[in-house]
């Protein structure tokens with residue numbers, strides 16, 4: 001059975017392609033390589049021994065998208081990762097984010113409608129909750145005004161899918177709201193490849209320990225949390241990838257109760273920045289060079305998932321721990337340093 005993964009050479013996309021291939025699906029990847037590299041394809045093959053079909057294509061080109069779907073009318077499902085995802089960059093370049101994250105979603109959905117391909121999995125984000133009132137955060141927590149154009153594109157994306165599913169019962173969709181995906185595949189063949197200075201905590205930690213960055217800056221320790229640093233729900237990327245396959249299989253087996261469902265993907269446990277650093281030092285044996293600096297604009301104090309809905313309806317829960325994720329991230333960084 002053929003499944004399309006857009007953004008399939010990206011961080012979460014590539015890990016999901018591996019899990020799809022392990023389940024016996026034939027995978028077609030579309031990626032424009034704007035935030036990924038072709039070597040990731042070799043990493044996937046090295047893990048599974050199977051080469052996905054790869055099309056380098058920019059989904060902002062509507063004609064190319066139409067041409068692609070004409071070629072692949074036997075696609076049974078689509079997992080849509082392709083999007084720009086740097087919160088800070090989105091503030092500086094809003095139109096690039098609206099064009100790349102919204103237009104591409106519309107063009108893909110238009111083709112799904114035309115070909116009557118149901119089964120659409122959308123890569124969403126916990127950023128839609130903003131600073132939620134109550135922890136842990138459930139899927140019924142109110143979506144709050146986005147703090148960045150990036151977060152807004154995820155909110156708008158979910159609304160576009162909601163409206164499409166409302167009018168077209170043939171489109172079956174699930175949005176997965178990730179918390180903080182981290183780590184790398186245990187094979188050390190694929191992992192996170194941040195371009196330039198990492199915005200996210202874990203790659204900055206591993207690059208600091210790997211001697212690429214001088215020192216980690218911890219953005220504030222004066223928050224109303226037990227140790228003063230922000231709390232997040234750090235989830236191993238392999239657990240996130242497995243959840244995508246399970247969500248797709250839910251749609252393929254028409255087990256979904258309504259034709260647009262939303263699930264949080266998290267561990268259900270919050271970890272502070274200092275706890276993440278402590279986990280890294282414990283599993284790596286490295287002493288991390290860091291200093292406390294001022295808060296970062298736009299950071300929420302705390303965000304971690306209520307996982308009951310995904311546990312119950314997807315029959316999915318995380319298997320890997322924060323330590324597993326930090327060790328895999330460190331091994332991945334060490335392998336990158338060798339190249």
Ligand code: WQD
Pocket residue numbers: 085086087124125126127178179180181199200201202204216217218219220229230231232273296299
């Ligand atoms: C985590 C914590 C920082 C870097 C990201 C994505 C967002 C969504 C969720 C995809 C915060 C602190 C960070 C550093 C630090 N993912 N930090 N020093 O902001 O929770 O959101 O994951 O949809 O789009 O942006 O992740 O890793 O940037 O920050 O102290 O050098 O680490 O203040 O408390 P965030 P992050």
